[in-house]
Amino acid sequence: MPTSSMKVVVGAVLLLIGSVLILGTGLQQLPLPAIAGSIAALLLAAGSVLLGTSEGGQPV
Incomplete structure (x- = not known):
């Protein structure tokens, strides 16, 4: 099971990539x-x- 700090980092990176895809094209x-x-x-x-x-x- 990943540690909580690892979950935060991976979650933030996923949110950033998804946001860049949507907002960048918009x-x-x-x-x-x-x-x-x-x-x-x-x-x-x-x-x-x-x-x-x-x-x-x-x-x-």
Whole structure:
């Protein structure tokens, strides 16, 4: 089981990559392909789960 600090780092990296994919293409006014949008959404979801479960206790 990964440590909580490792979960925070990996979760933050996943959130950053997903955000860059979505916001980067939006700011450049380029159409985001469906597969890239799906991957970005999954990265955001995985990063949120990792950050939410990084501390002890029951996640909200």
